[in-house]
Amino acid sequence: MNFIITATLDAVKALYNEEIAESVINIQETRKEFEGQFTIVVFPITKISKKSPEQTANEIGEYLVVKVEEVTAFNVVKGFLNLSISESYFLKQFNEETLADDFGVFKANGKKVMVEYSSPNTNKPLHLGHVRNNLLGYSVSELLKAYGYDVVKVNLVNDRxxxxxxxxxxxxxxxxxxxxxxxxxxxxxxxxxxxxxxxxxxxxxxxxxxxxxxxxxxxxxxxxxxxxxxxxxxxxxxxxxxxxxxxxxxxxxxxxxxxxxxxxxGVDFDKFYYESNTYLLGKDTVDEGLAKGVFFKKDDGSVWIDLTADGLDQKLVLRADGTSVYITQDLGTAAMKYDDYQMDESIYVVGNEQDYHFKVLFLILDKLGKSWAKGLYHLSYGMVDLPNGKMKSREGTVVDADELIADMIATAQEKTEELGKINYFSDEYKTELYKNIGLGALKYFLLKVEPKKRLLFDPNESIDFQGNTGPFIQYTHARIKSLLSKAAYKPEVVGPDAGALLPVELEMMMLLTKYPSEIEIAAKAHSPASLANYLYELAKLFNKFYHEIPPIVKTEAGASKQFRLNLSKRTADIIYKGMLILGITSPERM
Structure with a gap:
């Protein structure tokens, strides 16, 4: 897409004798009802052309068709310039970039990030809310690793x-x-x-x-x-x-x-902190805040901060008897964690009932002049609800994590056996398969929804081999692996002249090339949801591709067959890597 931006900048310079910033060029994927692959939004350029959007779009389109060999045709819909790009461009991009060994691999960016998640109390087992917390924390950590960060996974245990x-x-x-x-x-x-x-x-x-x-x-x-x-x-x-x-x-x-x-x-931690070791921290920070005039002391000896100018209220940071409140120890713990790791960012994965608390905590640290306060981020998430009567815990109130996991695996076994395709698998493989499908269903269902949204988790809906579910994506991966095995696939890059592409093949190549940008988008948003839904779109498109083309294994034309197998192999690779980031294993056989 960079070549379109460069060519459009050249067109504006040649046609209107003005240079514009790259940020003015807005390029989108062309909507499916129109011809073309990329669309330039020309409305911002009309300020320079001094012409109507349609006339501006036509002039730029004519320039690009003449000057840029990859642009084969264009059409204009109001102020939108739709460009048709040559097949040879997509084939070259697929062969040289998408099939490369380092495709989707980000180099280390030299930055360190801490992700704190789980943070349980030691008086009871983990429950469904903890499950969402753990899966979010783990997958965000893996996302940031994939994007090039040095990640430290931390668990602060409330053990006192x-x-x-x-x-x-x-x-x-x-x-x-x-x-x-x-x-x-x-x-x-x-x-x-x-x-x-x-x-x-x-x-x-x-x-x-x-x-x-x-x-x-x-x-x-x-x-x-x-x-x-x-x-x-x-x-x-x-x-x-x-x-x-x-x-x-x-x-x-x-x-x-x-x-x-x-x-x-399937979650892990690099470091455990314990509240029994941190609950007395923060009093030095309070003294520092008093010395700096950030905090003030009331007549009874209690220490406060006034945040009314920031749209908040007055907040107690130390009781009159000198004992800590939660914010006191959180101030001290934040400083201790930074001293331990000097991270550029620190992400707290905590439910949205603590939104106000973290707003206050981060603001206080900023007012105290902590240079690292700007890198603090609260990954807030909503509650998880269950349909009435489903999977009640032994107390009938909270859904226990262990019961949930066991029930998901049992449901996966039941639904997989109903399909009747696993009779020849070994018992050991079946046991692992049920676990992968059950947990894949649970993880995908909880992660495909934006963290801030409250969600309704239906176990039966999550374990479905059709639709936007983990098992559907896992099954697509297994289908591709079976196809490659039957074809005795060996990697070989075929030339750009492999023959006319079917529309679905062009769609496949375009979607596959988006994988690195999807990692970047999800990592920057601290949200696995967009990656999860991208993987679903990829699996769905592969199934369309699989049904629309002639049977790949029986295709006689060597280059055409190899190209389609290459498309299939790269799809399986991306599904496998992307699902691993979500903490989900994609089986070879299902």
């Missing part, structure tokens, strides 16, 4: 506070020494079980106090269980040996459970 003390206290009271080994439960499920028990017993105490005439608020504050949990937290903060020992034991159970879920989801 009243929530874990609730599980610990309930286990002490009602656990009878139960362990993951003795119960057969994953560690995170076992700890989550006692968190639920605490909540049930706590509610009983609240109801009893209310029956005695206490208000709801009074009952919540004075229930014996919550007071014991608060005492346990205080003992932990003071380093009580028995409490710290139990805390370490139960957290280790949880980490072991999380690791199983992470492995099944």
């Amino acid at each position: 506070g009243i929530h874990i003390c609730k599980s610990m206290l309930a286990w002490q009271k009602w656990g009878n020494g139960e362990t993951p080994e003795s119960s057969g439960l994953k560690g995170d499920h076992l700890v989550g079980k006692y968190y639920v028990i605490f909540d049930k017993e706590y509610k009983k105490e609240i109801d009893a106090l209310k029956a005695e005439g206490k208000t709801e608020e009074e009952a919540k504050k004075n229930a014996p269980l919550i007071k014991e949990a608060q005492q346990m937290l205080l003992a932990w903060e003071q380093g009580d040996e028995a409490v710290v020992s139990l805390w370490k034991t139960m957290n280790e159970w949880v980490y072991a459970g999380f690791n199983v879920t992470y492995k099944n989801l």
Whole structure:
């Protein structure tokens, strides 16, 4: 497309005796109802031509057909100049660029980015919301790697506070020494079980106090269980040996459970931070802010920042008793992470209920003069809903990640076996295939939607071998691999004179060439959704190509057959690489 921009700049200079900036030239793909492949929007050029859009478009079109050998014809629709480009240009581009070994490979750009995702609490297992978080964080990390960044994947674990003390206290009271080994439960499920028990017993105490005439608020504050949990937290903060020992034991159970879920989801981390090590950070930052006049102290000794001039409000950054609030430790943790890695960008993958918090955090760091604050980004995402009655968790409220994964794999097995094409596969391959299809369906369904949008996840809709789904794209990849195998494909670049192209072949080449720009667009937007939908369009177009052309394997013409096999091979390569960025494996056989 660069040659069209250059030629259009030359045309404006020759026709109207003026030079214009490259940014004025707006080129789009021609709409399907019109002839041509590329369209120049000429409205901005009329300021220079001093002529109507149609006349300007015709003059530039005539110039390009005469001066540029790749432009074979043009047509004008109002202020839009549609250009027809020669087949030889697309064939040359396909053979020299798209088929090159380094096609779609970006060189390292020398920049480092940190992606923080998952960030679970250690009092319960991961759930559906965590699944979206983990898949987003992982795929954005892989996208940025593909675009040339040095990426650090980080998990900040919320391993302290009243929530874990609730599980610990309930286990002490009602656990009878139960362990993951003795119960057969994953560690995170076992700890989550006692968190639920605490909540049930706590509610009983609240109801009893209310029956005695206490208000709801009074009952919540004075229930014996919550007071014991608060005492346990205080003992932990003071380093009580028995409490710290139990805390370490139960957290280790949880980490072991999380690791199983992470492995099944196919996500990983380069570095774990723990809130138990970071919750006291940030007080130095508060002192720095006071010294700089960014913060102010109220009469009671509490420290605040006034953000009303920025359209926000006053924000507490340190309590009157000198203890931290969440923003305090987040200020300190942000500084610590930068000191550790000196990254150019830092991305926080956190749900949209924290939008305000991050707006405040980033603004404070900017006002404190932190040079790296401009590189902070909140990747905000919406909630995931399920159709009523689908996949309820054992508590009936939150969908457990492990249950979700198991159900997706079971559904994949059921639907794959219904198709009846896998009877000759080994049991081992079948097991891996069901997992790849089930998780591919889950991941693709959650990632194809823009992160900020709330989405409705329907497990049955996601595992469909037709439509905009992971299994459809996976099946297309397997179909191509089968085709290449039957044809005993060997790579060989055929000359530009391979013969007249069918319209669908031209479409294929044009769509394949867009892969690098799709990586760039998705990486810059911190959104895997556009890449996911590009891969769907590519798979859909391949299936059209597959059905419209003569059977490739039986095609006699050597150059034509080789060219079509080359198209097929590069399609499979791009689907495989693109799906891997989304965390999805595309099987060789389905």
